[in-house]
Amino acid sequence: xxxxxxxxxxxxxxxxxxxxxxxxxxxxxxxxxxxxxxxxxxxxxxxxxxxxxxxxxxxxxxxxxxxxxxxxxxxxxxxxxxxxxxxxxxxxxxxxxxxxxxxxxxxxxxxxxxxxxxxxxxxxxxxxxxxxxxxxxxxxxxxxxxxxxxxxxxxxxxxxxxxxxxxxxxxxxxxxxxxxxxxxxxxxxxxxxxxxxxxxxxxxxxxxxxxxxxxxxxxxxxxxxxxxxxxxxxxxxxxxxxxxxxxxxxxxxxxxxxxxxxxxxxxxxxxxxxxxxxxxxxxxxxxxxxxxxxxxxxxxxxxxxxxxxxxxxxxxxxxxxxxxxxxxxxxxxxxxxxxxxxxxxxxxxxxxxxxxxxxxxxxxxxxxxxxxxxxxxxxxxxxxxxxxxxxxxxxxxxxxxxxxxxxxxxxxxxxxxxxxxxxxxxxxxxxxxxxxxxxxxxxxxxxxxxxxxxxxxxxxxxxxxxxxxxxxxxxxx
Numbered sequence: 282x283x284x285x286x287x288x289x290x291x292x293x294x295x296x297x298x299x300x301x302x303x304x305x306x307x308x309x310x311x312x313x314x315x316x317x318x319x320x321x322x323x324x325x326x327x328x329x330x331x332x333x334x335x336x337x338x339x340x341x342x343x344x345x346x347x348x349x350x351x352x353x354x355x356x357x358x359x360x361x362x363x364x365x366x367x368x369x370x371x372x373x374x375x376x377x378x379x380x381x382x383x384x385x386x387x388x389x390x391x392x393x394x395x396x397x398x399x400x401x402x403x404x405x406x407x408x409x410x411x412x413x414x415x416x417x418x419x420x421x422x423x424x425x426x427x428x429x430x431x432x433x434x435x436x437x438x439x440x441x442x443x444x445x446x447x448x449x450x451x452x453x454x455x456x457x458x459x460x461x462x463x464x465x466x467x468x469x470x471x472x473x474x475x476x477x478x479x480x481x482x483x484x485x486x487x488x489x490x491x492x493x494x495x496x497x498x499x500x501x502x503x504x505x506x507x508x509x510x511x512x513x514x515x516x517x518x519x520x521x522x523x524x525x526x527x528x529x530x531x532x533x534x535x536x537x538x539x540x541x542x543x544x545x546x547x548x549x550x551x552x553x554x555x556x557x558x559x560x561x562x563x564x565x566x567x568x569x570x571x572x573x574x575x576x577x578x579x580x581x582x583x584x585x586x587x588x589x590x591x592x593x594x595x596x597x598x599x600x601x602x603x604x605x606x607x608x609x610x611x612x613x614x615x616x617x618x619x620x621x622x623x624x625x626x627x628x629x630x631x632x633x634x635x636x637x638x639x640x641x642x643x644x645x646x647x648x649x650x651x652x653x654x655x656x657x658x659x660x661x662x663x664x665x666x667x668x669x670x671x672x673x674x675x676x677x678x679x680x681x682x683x684x685x686x687x688x689x690x691x692x693x694x695x696x697x698x699x700x701x702x703x704x705x706x707x708x709x710x711x712x713x714x715x716x717x718x719x720x721x722x723x724x725x726x727x728x729x730x731x732x733x734x735x736x737x738x739x740x741x742x743x744x745x746x747x748x749x750x751x752x753x754x755x756x757x758x
Contacts, residue, residue: 298700298749299341300334300491301356303736306677314366314578325363329677329739331356333491334751338507340744341492342529345370347598347741348684350573351527351536353485358739359573360682361595362616368573369617370593371603372532375562375569377589380424380555384586387551388427394547395431395516397443408437428559445517448556453509455480455488458520463487466539487511487525487537497530499565509536512556516544524553526560532568533561554587576611594620595683618683676726677735685738692723694742696733703752712750 309326333354336344341351348370349358361367380388410418429435433447463483467473494508505528512524522540526533535557540549554571561569571584574592584590585608591600592607597620601607610617678688686694697713712718712733721730737745 297337297747299336299747300702300749300751301736301740302332302334302751303732304330304332305732306330306360306675306680306682306735306739308675312365314575314581325360326365327360327363327675327680327682328357329360329682329735331736331739334753335493336491337493337747338495338497338527338529340747341527342531343744343747344740345529345532345534345570346593348593348595351491353487353489354491360680362681362683366575366577367616368575369595371571371574371584371590372593372600373558373569373571373587373590375558375567378424378558378562378569378587380422381586381588384551384555385422385427387548388555391547391552392427392431395442395444395446396436400440400442403440404437407439424555425559425563428556445515447515449513449515450506451511451513452494453488453490453511453525455484459483459511459513459523462520462523462541463539465541469542470540470545490527492527501565503565505564505566512553512560514540514549514553522549522553524557526557528566531566532570533557533566534570535572550583558587576608592619594618596620598684676731678723678731678738679726686742688724691734691738691742694734694737696737696745699733699737699745700749701752702749704754709749 306327306329309328312326333351333356341349344356344358347358348361348368349356350368350370351357359368361369431442431446433445436442460480460483464478467478468475490509492507492509494506494510496504496506498504507528507530510526510528512526513520514522514524520541521544522538524538525536527536528534535554538550538553540553554569558569561567569587571587573581574584575581585603590603592603593599594601596618599620601619607617607619610619677685678691697711697718699712700709701712701715702709715729717729721728723731723734725731733750736748736750740748
């Protein structure tokens with residue numbers, strides 16, 4: 282049965298689309314986590330890539346919930362089965378978050394630094410709390426309240442604190458002030474060579490976002506901003522840290538966090554994460570996305586200190602608790618699929634099956650599908666898949682990438698109504714209007730139709746009506 286998509290192209294409706302240029306499915310030359318290169322060994326780092334000219338926040342939220350992320354205007358969806366360091370998407374429910382002792386201590390330590398040693402005593406005399414307020418504060422750690430406590434405009438004066446602390450949410454535009462913090466962070470904290478740190482690199486990486494800025498209304502009627510922003514932290518008027526955020530309809534998505542070396546002792550990375558969780562909680566976004574999690578990378582382990590979190594399964598694209606049992610699977614397996622039965626579930630299924638089939642003749646060993654360990658891909662399976670992928674010359678639809686349609690499913694999909702834009706027309710056109718459209722097949726790797734089919738498969742056929750395949754020449758920055 283052929284799937285039909287009807288798109289009536291109207292120029293005044295062009296703004297509803299997200300504009301994507303398909304790059305394709307390829308293997309990166311070096312892993313940014315284990316730093317292994319491709320030459321001389323068989324490690325794979327395959328991802329599907331696209332360039333976003335323009336993205337609606339609602340559409341990008343859907344992409345993030347399908348394993349996608351962005352770096353500037355570059356969008357990518359990694360193949361967890363074919364990666365030396367599989368990437369998994371995490372999210373945290375801010376409404377259920379309870380800061381750990383270490384996280385509470387980090388907030389309190391920072392607040393004490395801002396207000397100084399003499400302020401609390403004098404403030405308690407001038408602005409005394411009621412007995413009920415003091416009791417509540419002692420028994421309950423309110424994240425939103427504590428995170429804002431030392432800020433200008435929140436802190437009660439007089440007396441005057443030792444430092445003036447202010448946090449603002451600003452457009453993600455380039456400024457020399459922001460670049461100075463970026464340069465210091467990359468050079469001192471990340472130990473990047475100075476000749477590798479440039480203003481153009483900063484712009485491309487953290488300022489040139491394809492996300493459209495605007496606002497959405499929450500269930501409570503309040504409007505909250507969406508788009509890409511810089512959350513700027515200033516102490517005594519000096520910019521000391523920047524949180525790069527994608528604010529989407531239902532989440533605060535952390536892109537990057539950078540800070541000046543002078544505040545390293547205050548644990549700014551932890552403070553930034555806690556402030557982003559507080560933003561998700563108080564503004565009604567609910568979810569905080571800390572970015573990809575790479576289980577084999579020690580520097581990524583800090584992300585799982587924030588609980589309770591969920592992990593996105595790459596195969597059924599559903600969310601599962603990132604609990605002790607899930608982490609145990611990550612310890613044991615290179616590639617993990619949480620939508621398949623876990624060990625204790627398999628045991629229950631096997632017992633149930635044995636009970637239902639008691640008295641019947643037993644089949645040969647291994648004949649029952651539940652008798653196999655389906656929670657992971659074995660090393661032999663991975664090697665076979667890697668060999669198969671080499672033979673297919675990096676064609677996404679023959680890659681066995683989890684969570685995308687098969688080649689046969691894409692061949693059966695009607696993409697005639699897909700919207701395109703090119704330099705040859707001022708108007709949007711339909712794929713069916715292309716001269717070569719009916720002469721090419723989806724399975725002909727390298728053809729225009731196969732490239733478009735790869736993009737649709739990576740995005741998801743159900744989102745086909747929300748994208749415009751943008752073949753216009755990209756402007757150089």
